[in-house]
Every structure is written in structure tokens, then in C-alpha cells.
Amino acid sequence: MKMMAQFWGIRGALPVPGKKTIRYGGNTNCVTLTIGKKNFFIFDAGTGIKELSNHLIKQRKIPLSAKIFITHPHYDHINGIPFFSPLYLAGNEFELFGTEHSGNNIGNLISKQMDTIYFPITIEEFKAKLTFRDIGEEDFYIDDIHIQTILLNHPGKCLGYRVQYKNKSFCYITDNELHLKTSPQYNQETVDRLIHFISNTDILVIDSTYTDIEYLKKIGWGHSCVSQVVDIADKAKVKLLCLYHHDPSQYDKDIDLKLKKARSLLKSRHSKTRCIAPNEGKKIIV
Numbered sequence: 001m002k003m004m005a006q007f008w009g010i011r012g013a014l015p016v017p018g019k020k021t022i023r024y025g026g027n028t029n030c031v032t033l034t035i036g037k038k039n040f041f042i043f044d045a046g047t048g049i050k051e052l053s054n055h056l057i058k059q060r061k062i063p064l065s066a067k068i069f070i071t072h073p074h075y076d077h078i079n080g081i082p083f084f085s086p087l088y089l090a091g092n093e094f095e096l097f098g099t100e101h102s103g104n105n106i107g108n109l110i111s112k113q114m115d116t117i118y119f120p121i122t123i124e125e126f127k128a129k130l131t132f133r134d135i136g137e138e139d140f141y142i143d144d145i146h147i148q149t150i151l152l153n154h155p156g157k158c159l160g161y162r163v164q165y166k167n168k169s170f171c172y173i174t175d176n177e178l179h180l181k182t183s184p185q186y187n188q189e190t191v192d193r194l195i196h197f198i199s200n201t202d203i204l205v206i207d208s209t210y211t212d213i214e215y216l217k218k219i220g221w222g223h224s225c226v227s228q229v230v231d232i233a234d235k236a237k238v239k240l241l242c243l244y245h246h247d248p249s250q251y252d253k254d255i256d257l258k259l260k261k262a263r264s265l266l267k268s269r270h271s272k273t274r275c276i277a278p279n280e281g282k283k284i285i286v
Contacts, residue, residue: 001036003168004285005203007278008032008055009048012175012209012223012245013076020251025280027051028076029174029245031205035165039145040066043161043172043205049080051280056086063091067142070098071174072158073109082114082121092128097135099157107132135159150197152176153190154222162197168286169201171238174245176207178228183219195236202286204233205278208243211258223247226262234271240284241266243277 009027016026028046035041042049045068056064064086071077086092098106110132111123123130137159139148146164151157153176160173173194179186198204208229210218215225223245233241243262246255259277266273278284 001165002285003163003165003170003202004034004283005170005205006032006034006284007048007280007282008052009044009046009080010244010246010278010280011046011076011248012207013248015047016248016251020253023252023279024246024255024277027280028080029071030080031172033163033170035145035163039143040064041163042066042068044069044071044077044174045081045084046076046078047080047083048280050083053083053085062086062089063093065093066095068094068096069159069161069172070096070106070110071152071160071172072154072156073098073101073106073113074156074175077175078110078113081110082119087126087128087130090127093130094128095131095133097133099136099159100134101157105132105134148197150194153178158222160194160197162201170203170286171198171201171205173198173204173206175222176224177220177222178224178232179219180215180228185220191232195232198232198236198238200237200239202239203242203284204236204238204240205242205244206233207245208258208262209245209247211254211261214247226258227265230262230265230269230271230273230275233273233275234266234269238273241273241275242284243275 008030027048029044030048031043033041148162150160163170209223210225
């Protein structure tokens with residue numbers, strides 16, 4: 001019963017195609033988690049879910065049953081849904097989890113982006129069985145897998161997820177702002193809650209959008225800088241830190257520099273936490 005995470009989109013805000021992003025990839029948020037042969041989880045449905053779709057069709061993974069966990073309905077987390085081919089195939093089953101916004105449940109939020117005003121094909125064209133489940137900050141079980149959620153520091157409502165199976169764990173914390181300790185918005189209780197949530201996790205996929213210098217011009221935008229991410233990962237004794245949700249202005253070389261900085265900071269703290277910047281297609285098995 002191994003746990004395998006795989007990355008299909010690692011960018012934030014919008015896709016960034018071209019030669020300067022070819023190593024890490026230019027698609028937006030999508031990560032899968034496979035536990036054994038039965039449980040298949042999809043986290044966010046940005047443009048990266050189209051790459052996942054291509055993979056599943058090529059591998060003939062039909063019929064397919066999966067859980068889709070949406071952090072929040074900003075475009076870069078849901079705009080790949082209309083291009084996820086398995087949704088159009090009868091016999092497939094999907095349950096989509098997410099939180100309500102401004103009185104709109106997750107089902108309405110997903111279907112509205114496929115209104116004919118914005119997209120030529122409506123959600124009624126889906127042939128797969130698709131159900132929706134509204135969740136907030138809570139914990140629940142899928143079979144013997146423990147799912148926990150936490151509200152993150154991002155405009156609107158944004159959920160972070162922790163998946164625990166026996167002695168293995170995976171945390172997905174994207175679109176979250178960790179304020180600097182010098183900031184009037186800094187709240188130690190909020191930081192401690194997040195550290196507790198990600199404590200001792202095997203894999204932490206976390207918003208690492210900015211360099212420290214970039215962050216100073218983007219305070220309040222709902223994203224974090226490398227030094228703050230390293231700080232909580234080390235304090236939480238995370239085993240593997242995965243830098244994620246990169247700013248669209250950053251090319252491969254810029255992500256390389258963020259990774260170098262993160263590793264340098266961890267080394268200076270004599271931390272046991274390892275750090276990588278996953279590229280599209282990267283697999284991590286625990």
C-alpha cells in the first residue's frame with residue numbers, strides 16, 4: 001500500500017508556456033495522490049489536469065473512480081475541468097470536494113465557469129457520474145484514509161489538505177500567505193496551527209510563490225516567500241518539502257534560485273528536512 005504523489009502542474013496564476021519554462025513545466029495546479037490500487041485522489045484542477053487526462057487516456061485507465069479536492073475556485077485551480085476527458089466518458093465516477101463561497105456551493109461554482117457565457121460546453125455534457133460534497137475546516141475518512149482540512153490565509157476561502165494513511169502522510173498547502181514576523185498581520189497562533197497541521201508529514205507540497213525580495217512588493221496577495229516556507233517546514237519536522245505554485249514571471253532559472261536558497265537555509269539550520277522543486281511528471285513514493 002504505497003503512497004505516490006505525481007505532479008501535473010506546478011505554476012500559479014496562469015500557464016507559462018515557452019522555452020524558458022520547459023524544465024519545470026508551465027501548467028497550473030494539479031497533483032495526484034495514489035494509495036495502493038484502490039484510492040486515486042486529484043488535488044486541484046488547473047491546466048495541469050489536461051496532462052493528467054492525456055496520461056489516463058493513453059494508459060486506458062478506464063473505468064476510473066477518483067476523488068477531486070479543490071482548494072478554492074480561483075481560475076488557476078479549476079479552469080482545467082472542462083478539458084478533463086474522463087468526465088465525458090460514461091462509467092467513470094468522480095466525487096468533487098470543496099468549500100462554498102458567497103452562498104455558492106462547490107457544485108454551483110464549478111458549473112458556473114462552464115456557463116455558455118464563458119465556455120461553449122456546459123456541465124450537462126459530462127457523461128461520468130459526478131457528485132459534489134461541500135466541506136469546510138473538518139476531518140473525515142475515505143475508507144481507512146484520514147482526510148483533514150485547514151482554512152488558509154488567502155483572499156476568500158481556501159482549504160489546505162492532509163491525507164494520512166497508516167504511518168504515511170501527504171499535505172497540500174497552496175495559496176497561503178505566511179506573514180513576516182515584522183508584519184502587523186503576523187499571528188503566531190495561526191502559524192502554530194499550520195505547523196501542527198503539517199507536523200512530521202512525509203510530503204509537504206506548499207505555496208512558495210515568491211523570493212523574499214519579490215514578496216515585499218506583493219504583501220497581502222495571499223502567497224508566501226521561500227524563507228517563511230522553510231521556517232515552518234523545519235519547525236514541523238517535515239521530511240520532504242516541495243516548492244510549489246511558482247509565480248508566472250519566474251522562469252526555470254528563477255525556480256532553480258529559489259530551490260538553492262531554500263536548501264541553503266535548511267542547511268544553515270542543520271535541518272533534516274529535504275527540499276525539491278518538482279517538475280511536471282515528477283513522482284514521489286513513500
